[in-house]
Amino acid sequence: MSLLELRDVTKIFGGLIAVNEVSFTVEPQSVVGLIGPNGAGKTTVFNCITGNYRPERGSVIFDGRNVTGVAPHRLVERGIARTFQSIRLFSTLSALENTLAGRHCRLRSGWLASMLHLPSQRREEREAVRRCMQELEFVGLADHAEEAAGSLSYGNQRLLEIARALASDPRLLILDEPAGGMNDQETVALVDTINAIRERGVTVLLIEHDMRLVMRICEKLVVLENGCLIAQGAPEVVRSHPAVIEAYLGAEDEAW
Amino acid sequence: MIVPSFSARGRRGRRLVSCLLLGAVICLLPFFCNAYWLDVCVSIGLYALLALSLNLILGQAGIFHMGHAAFFGVGAYATAILNTMFHIPVLWLMPVSGAAAALFALVVARPIIHLRGDYLLIVTIGIVEIVRIALLNDVGGITGGSNGIFGISRPQLFGFRIYKSLHFYWLVWGMVGVTLLLFYGLWHSRVGRALNYIKADDVAAEGCGVNVSLYKLTAFVLGAFWAGMAGTIYAAKMSTIAPESFNFMESVIIFAVVILSGGSQLGVLISAFLFIGLPELLREFSDARMLIFGLAMMLMMIWRPQGLLPCLPRVYARLRGAVAPGANVEERRA
Numbered sequence A: 001m002s003l004l005e006l007r008d009v010t011k012i013f014g015g016l017i018a019v020n021e022v023s024f025t026v027e028p029q030s031v032v033g034l035i036g037p038n039g040a041g042k043t044t045v046f047n048c049i050t051g052n053y054r055p056e057r058g059s060v061i062f063d064g065r066n067v068t069g070v071a072p073h074r075l076v077e078r079g080i081a082r083t084f085q086s087i088r089l090f091s092t093l094s095a096l097e098n099t100l101a102g103r104h105c106r107l108r109s110g111w112l113a114s115m116l117h118l119p120s121q122r123r124e125e126r127e128a129v130r131r132c133m134q135e136l137e138f139v140g141l142a143d144h145a146e147e148a149a150g151s152l153s154y155g156n157q158r159l160l161e162i163a164r165a166l167a168s169d170p171r172l173l174i175l176d177e178p179a180g181g182m183n184d185q186e187t188v189a190l191v192d193t194i195n196a197i198r199e200r201g202v203t204v205l206l207i208e209h210d211m212r213l214v215m216r217i218c219e220k221l222v223v224l225e226n227g228c229l230i231a232q233g234a235p236e237v238v239r240s241h242p243a244v245i246e247a248y249l250g251a252e253d254e255a256w
Numbered sequence B: 001m002i003v004p005s006f007s008a009r010g011r012r013g014r015r016l017v018s019c020l021l022l023g024a025v026i027c028l029l030p031f032f033c034n035a036y037w038l039d040v041c042v043s044i045g046l047y048a049l050l051a052l053s054l055n056l057i058l059g060q061a062g063i064f065h066m067g068h069a070a071f072f073g074v075g076a077y078a079t080a081i082l083n084t085m086f087h088i089p090v091l092w093l094m095p096v097s098g099a100a101a102a103l104f105a106l107v108v109a110r111p112i113i114h115l116r117g118d119y120l121l122i123v124t125i126g127i128v129e130i131v132r133i134a135l136l137n138d139v140g141g142i143t144g145g146s147n148g149i150f151g152i153s154r155p156q157l158f159g160f161r162i163y164k165s166l167h168f169y170w171l172v173w174g175m176v177g178v179t180l181l182l183f184y185g186l187w188h189s190r191v192g193r194a195l196n197y198i199k200a201d202d203v204a205a206e207g208c209g210v211n212v213s214l215y216k217l218t219a220f221v222l223g224a225f226w227a228g229m230a231g232t233i234y235a236a237k238m239s240t241i242a243p244e245s246f247n248f249m250e251s252v253i254i255f256a257v258v259i260l261s262g263g264s265q266l267g268v269l270i271s272a273f274l275f276i277g278l279p280e281l282l283r284e285f286s287d288a289r290m291l292i293f294g295l296a297m298m299l300m301m302i303w304r305p306q307g308l309l310p311c312l313p314r315v316y317a318r319l320r321g322a323v324a325p326g327a328n329v330e331e332r333r334a
């Protein structure tokens, strides 16, 4: 059974059909790439999956359950974590505090236990901090744990968003242009990180402009253009697909 | 990397020293104050209590709420009505009045809590006015109209009758002390962090798994609960209350104390002293008093737009002691 399935998802903004009857599946433990030119509707598809937008038509099935219209925080609890295309860290808070945000939904201490710092609460906090430090170490940011998120380099901010998402124990990780703003070296390191995430048993769905990166790590590509799905399948197949070639005739791969 | 963290530690040290100093000042003040200044200090304590509770909503969660006097008023009136009608001891009424204010907050905030900052501000101003006008018009025939309610009895604590200003001084500042401890615990926890995430970016907070509307609503209700309890102390101190004590201007003062503070609890206390104490000190300038005060506020906001003392980052060094040595930055710096 697929981990994620989109069935004829349609999202309309005023008169603009941003996403038009898009259907595809994401198999467990795979890395799937969503590609297409700017304004194709990729981020909108992500927002429909994560509950930020409610699609006008169609449904989103996660792990066999219809999750269309479920609130974003509930979906994080169910195992869908995300990063944002325009980095959305809590910039005045430390890297560790940012990572703890992802852990929030796995903690149980309530208002009273927190006010009184009951033993159970302290134990839980200690465990959460330990776990979040592990995630920071995983993306290579352990040394920056106490620095304000806003003071990190662009590449490190993207990594911190990934650490924050991983801290929620996701089964599906959704990355919106994770290599955006990274230099070549950082991008190479990112590929290793994404492979390591897959080895942890986490399924990855990502949007990426860098075709070399996409070809290297994805086992399936989904191509959008003007809100419509024009091709999907293995990277080599998609690359030579007539519709894709026609859509990008003359355009360099890297220019996507 | 070493330099900023060193200065952060220095700042933390200075913060701690300031806390201890302020604590000592508060403990010693009554021995140097005459009756007039003692009353001023009780008033400062009440405003500190109100501002600490609003700080939860405005300073920590970033909810623009300018109607806190409404919850203060509901608490004070709940105490006054239940005490004068049913002769329930005043201090017993503290949690009851808190609950009344919290329930009222829940009912009015539920439909508006999702509103954006500036819209919410307008609506919360409306709440204060509605409460004040309802009290003025003697709704239900129990609020006493514009005369208010008098003859509220003095509180008793373990058989000790609280009636002098000095007694109220210790009652109010004792309550402030308890509040500081509880709210510090809240700040340094999952809940306090969640409120800060919401303030920084509510979309990102929701996307990280924080139930934004529930946390906002709960912060609002808890803040109202505390304001309601402050209302009990106020009613007991004054023994007479009237609608005009809970007007829009009171809301604005509490709001301004929190904005000036920068969001930390120490900041709130200092800000309450400045806001309530300074106009009293300037009394000899009579007419020019509020002018000087207003000017000082303006300069202050230009000089420090982030407020007097913003919160420092939370420290987890002791917790991180258990982490793999590779991750322990503190150790390597030492």
Ligand SMILES: Nc1ncnc2c1ncn2[C@@H]1O[C@H](COP(=O)(O)OP(=O)(O)O)[C@@H](O)[C@H]1O
Binding pocket: A013, A016, A018, A036, A037, A038, A039, A040, A041, A042, A043, A044, A045
């Ligand atoms: N919140 C919104 N309101 C109105 N139009 C939007 C909104 N979000 C996206 N769009 C429009 O939908 C289209 C797809 O946008 P997007 O999903 O961000 O594209 P991509 O991520 O593929 O670059 C664009 O034309 C964009 O202008």
Ligand SMILES: [Mg+2]
Binding pocket: A042, A043, A044, A085
């Ligand atoms: Mg996009």
